Amino acid sequence: MGRIGLALTLVGTAALLPGCLAEPVGCPAIGHVPGVSLTVAADYAPDVASLRLKACQDGVCTEKELMLNPGATSVDQGCTPDGVCSATSSPDGTLQGFLELPALSENPLEATVTGTSPAGIALPVRTLTFTPQGEFPYGEQCGRVISAGLVLNEADLRQR
Template identity: 35%
Template sequence: MTRLRTAWAAAPLALLMACGAGADDGAARACTMIASSAGIAVVVEPPLAAGAVAVRARVCWDGECVDAESPLTPGQTAVDEGCDGDDPDSVCSAVMTSDGTMQGFVEAPALPAEEVEVTAVVTRANGSEAHRAATRVTAEPTYPNGKHCDPGGNQARVTLP
């Protein structure tokens, strides 16, 4: 009877070990339900960034246009602080610091993976227009789970000087 109990207790462990055995040998990786929004990332560079609080955009393709607005938040960049050694297990660090830009994301749910026209209007806190620019960019699919999974929303980036 003891051997039977031991076999039943060991069976789930053996199954678990068998499932994990091929994890690093090129087996298919799981894709999660994570997604990415379709739209246009907007970066407002200094000196225009000073006083900029929002961006309104009109995104057009194939006779269809989407109007959307996004608040702007301070942009950041990573500054490498180095590592405490050269070993693969060494501890490395970085800190985020302001880069002087303001950034936002204007959603365009049906954005195709093709060239689109973007007209962006940067506004100040009082609602007045600080800058207007029109440009063409090519939206591309994003892969929030990696290239081995289905793509997420199509995105493009516009930088305003």
């Protein structure tokens, strides 16, 4: 093989190399605020006027009065023949609150919920130790998202 043959072989090989590399995958430009979300069950929501959440993880505690907002569920509106689908939001009777925890990890977390009823009477103190969950909702290339969700009802506090 002469110099021209060697040059053609090298050029051909170089042209094939990009096909061996992984294509970059786009990640959604969606921000994630780490923290603990709290849902008050619909049947317990009328008994709740205010809630305070204390979350302790790795020796650091954060405590805050939660702003409680009405919860909602998505209602499917169906799809058009050309594939355009839609949904709407409908109140579901729950209350939603959130405590931001910038250093949230997958280590055990202790959550304590206190609050008052509409009559100003103290609600039972509820405490739960649980492990936040990490997942890759947009694929491993887009990074791990750690979430911690709780549900409060008349009987207990549990992980969502």
